[in-house]
Amino acid sequence: MDEDLSKRQQRILEFVSDYIEENGYPPSIREIGAAAGISSTSVVSYNLRRLEERGYLSRDREVSRGLKLTSTARAQVASEAIVRLPLLGRIVAGEPIPVPASDFPLMGDETIELTRDILGDPQGLYALQVEGNSMIDALVHDGDIVIMRHQRRVENGEMAAVWLKDREEMTLKRFYQEEGGRVRLQPANPTVKPIYVDDPRQVEVQGKVVMVIRQLQ
Amino acid sequence: MDEDLSKRQQRILEFVSDYIEENGYPPSIREIGAAAGISSTSVVSYNLRRLEERGYLSRDREVSRGLKLTSTARAQVASEAIVRLPLLGRIVAGEPIPVPASDFPLMGDETIELTRDILGDPQGLYALQVEGNSMIDALVHDGDIVIMRHQRRVENGEMAAVWLKDREEMTLKRFYQEEGGRVRLQPANPTVKPIYVDDPRQVEVQGKVVMVIRQLQ
């Protein structure tokens, strides 16, 4: 459909779709209103009529729960649920990760599709693929996909992609800024000792790790 | 389910299944009653409760159209829709067809599954597979499946499997008993001449052809 839906109408479509999947029958006008934050049954009815005009659903007049999603609606709900992230490149041991330019496009040469369900807000996210076994102490395997959020600072305990300047080494570790200025980089693997860096200027946080995906087939 | 359903309950299940497929939402209690010939909403409700107890559907209390078929119900509806016929053997030119014994089992060595939708009442039906090109004038191809009803007499114009004794030949043709006793066997292919048999004792009707199925893959 060339016209965009209002946020309310998009919300209504998603709610109806989820409700039918969960309950086996459609919601009532009042249930839709409660879910979409609409207090008047006539406003729900108005929005349903607009969705029907645009081909997202069909209604049977004066029938309780008499609505049915069309394939257009299912496609719309599905497309809204999918997020495409740029796969910017590789993360290897001996060089800094590629970081996105300030205006990097969402449609890069290579992308990976995930769902909003597992990602939440996709703003500022991008993907990197691990090359080599250097991330093993982060429990990250060669070939894994790492979803990053581009940020230069992380909270204590969050996993970050950290560039160690003196070693010229990239690592994925939980970042801790200790009292007195020392940085502790804690591996995810609890049997591996942490890295301590006395001079925080030797440490560069390049992004926060949001997710790791391992495809096994 | 080890308990059989009553005919009313089976009818209700099929109606609900068809209704959901056609409308996208379940029927109301009153619609179920109308379809099943039940004039009282409490009887419909009683039967739905029995179906729910047996695991065929689930209901949400005091919700309009608040019922959902389980996979058990779908399997039940599907199994009721499927008919399994014995594939008794071959139909070839030079010998009579195998005819079922009076108590032949429904679960023979080999069977073919069809739907009640295209067969109607499956009582007394069985299948034969055509071998050779001798039935071409009946527009029946080598390898086709012929569904037969075992009967020794057919109405004029019905297609029958006919054994010609003097020729020792099996044929599928439209059977006509003409005045004066002569038998006319009319091919389905209108460009082929019929066979005339003066002595009806030379002709033996072995079954009526109900359906021809050609699988092309």
Added chain:
DNA sequence: CTTGACATAGAACGTCTGTTCGTGTATAAT
């Protein structure tokens, strides 16, 4: 004959349900 399970039926009821009506605000175009 009695009892219990199963099945049927109609009436009555409270709640759910979707539609209609009247009204209001915001925005864009004329």
Added chain:
DNA sequence: ATTATACACGAACAGACGTTCTATGTCAAG
């Protein structure tokens, strides 16, 4: 200033809806 459109809201309404109650019948078992 006026008009059209989109979107919002509450109230009222008639009818749909599922449940409850009461009554009845059939059948099998004891």
